[in-house]
Amino acid sequence: MNVTIDRMGQPQVDKPVELKPAYEVIPWTTVTIDVDGGNLNYLELLKEEIIMKNIDESLEQYFTSSSPVTASITEVYYYDKYGAKQTILESNYLRYGISASPESGNFGNLTIKSNIPTNNGIRYIKVTVTNEQGLSKEFTVKQYPLEYIVTVPGWYSYRTDFGSTYEVKGNRKVSDDYFSSKVYYEGDRRNDEGIYTYYWEKNASNPSLGTYQTGKHNNNMYFVRITKTSDKYVLSVPAMDEDGYTESSPENNKLVAPAFMIASQLGTVYPQRFNDAKEHCKQYAEKSLDGQVYEDWRLPTEAELLIIDYYQGDDNSVIDRVLAGDKYWAASGNVMATNEEEDWWGNVTWKNGTIEKADDNEMHYIRCIRTVKANEPIVEDKE
Structure with a gap:
C-alpha cells in the first residue's frame, strides 16, 4: 500500500492527557405515567x-x-x-x-x-x-x-475586458462601437425609471447616467429550469469548444441546458458579426439587484433560442419580451428570426421563430445565455 502525505506535520509531538471522569449515583424515584389516552390531542x-x-x-x-x-x-x-x-x-x-x-x-x-x-x-x-x-x-x-421560469432582476451590465463597472471605476473603457454598459435606475432627474447607459466623467469618481434606453426596459434576467425532455429538444448541457465558445456542431445545436439563464435587456447591443457576437457573450457580465455577478455567458444553441422566443410570445408565460430585434445569432452561425408582426397601432402578433442560414459577416442581434451549474447558489423560487 502506498501512502501520500500532502501536507506538513506539526513540530511538537502530541502528549496524551489522562481523563478523570466524575460521576454520582442518583437514587431511584417513582414517576406515575397516565396511559389511558383520554386527553390526547396531537x-x-x-x-x-x-x-x-x-x-x-x-x-x-x-x-x-x-x-x-x-x-x-x-x-x-x-x-x-x-x-x-x-x-x-x-x-x-x-x-x-x-x-x-x-x-x-x-x-x-x-x-x-x-x-x-x-x-x-x-x-x-x-x-x-x-x-x-x-x-x-x-x-x-x-x-x-415541465418548463418553469423565475425572474432574476438585473442591476447593471459590463464586459470583463472593459475594466470598469457601475460601482468601481477602472482605467479602461465602459463602451465600444457595439455595446455600452448599462444600469437599471429607479428614478432620476427625468423621473423616469428604466435602463440607461453610463459613463465616467473626467476626474470623476462615480459614473454618470447617459442615454435612456427607449423601448427596452426589461432588466429581468430569466432563470429557466426544464424538468423533462420533450420532442422539441434534447435535454443536455451544450458542449463548449477549446476557445470557450458554444460548440457550433449540428448535434450541439439541438441541445438545451436543463437549467440556463437569459441575459436581460441590460445586454442590448447593436447588430454584430458572428465572431464578434461569440466574443461579446464570452466577455459579457451582469450583476443582479441581489448582488450576484454572472460572467460565464455564451451564445445560445438554436434549440435554446427557439424556446426563449416561444415563451416570450406567450401571453400566459412569466417571461417578458427579451428578444426585441428581428434576428439573433445562434452558436451554429445561423440566425433565429423572431417573426413577430406589428400593426400600425403598435400591437405585436407573435409567431414561432424560425432558423435561417446566415453568413458570418452579416450583422445581427445577440442575446447571451449561461448554463446554470448544479451546485450554483441561485434562488429557484421566491419562497
Whole structure:
C-alpha cells in the first residue's frame, strides 16, 4: 500500500492527557405515567413541503392524528412576469382542479390535486389540516410545470475586458462601437425609471447616467429550469469548444441546458458579426439587484433560442419580451428570426421563430445565455 502525505506535520509531538471522569449515583424515584389516552390531542404531518413536478396529483403527504381531520386550501398564488404576486381566488379553484382531501380516520394519506400550470411559473398552494379537537398544521405545495421560469432582476451590465463597472471605476473603457454598459435606475432627474447607459466623467469618481434606453426596459434576467425532455429538444448541457465558445456542431445545436439563464435587456447591443457576437457573450457580465455577478455567458444553441422566443410570445408565460430585434445569432452561425408582426397601432402578433442560414459577416442581434451549474447558489423560487 502506498501512502501520500500532502501536507506538513506539526513540530511538537502530541502528549496524551489522562481523563478523570466524575460521576454520582442518583437514587431511584417513582414517576406515575397516565396511559389511558383520554386527553390526547396531537396532529403530525410527514412533510412541511410537497414538490409536484409536471404532475397533477400527489399522495406524498401523510398525517396521523388523535382524531379525524379535514383539509382546506388557504391560499393559492404565483408570480407573474413582473415578479408580482398573483393570487388565485377560491372561486377559481375548480377551474384549476385544485383540491386537498385526506383519508377518513385518524391517519392516512392526503391527496393534493391541481392541473399542471400553463404559464411556466411555479404555483404555490397553502394547505391547512385540522383535527376534530381544533389542532391545526399548515404545509406548502410547490407545483412545477415541465418548463418553469423565475425572474432574476438585473442591476447593471459590463464586459470583463472593459475594466470598469457601475460601482468601481477602472482605467479602461465602459463602451465600444457595439455595446455600452448599462444600469437599471429607479428614478432620476427625468423621473423616469428604466435602463440607461453610463459613463465616467473626467476626474470623476462615480459614473454618470447617459442615454435612456427607449423601448427596452426589461432588466429581468430569466432563470429557466426544464424538468423533462420533450420532442422539441434534447435535454443536455451544450458542449463548449477549446476557445470557450458554444460548440457550433449540428448535434450541439439541438441541445438545451436543463437549467440556463437569459441575459436581460441590460445586454442590448447593436447588430454584430458572428465572431464578434461569440466574443461579446464570452466577455459579457451582469450583476443582479441581489448582488450576484454572472460572467460565464455564451451564445445560445438554436434549440435554446427557439424556446426563449416561444415563451416570450406567450401571453400566459412569466417571461417578458427579451428578444426585441428581428434576428439573433445562434452558436451554429445561423440566425433565429423572431417573426413577430406589428400593426400600425403598435400591437405585436407573435409567431414561432424560425432558423435561417446566415453568413458570418452579416450583422445581427445577440442575446447571451449561461448554463446554470448544479451546485450554483441561485434562488429557484421566491419562497
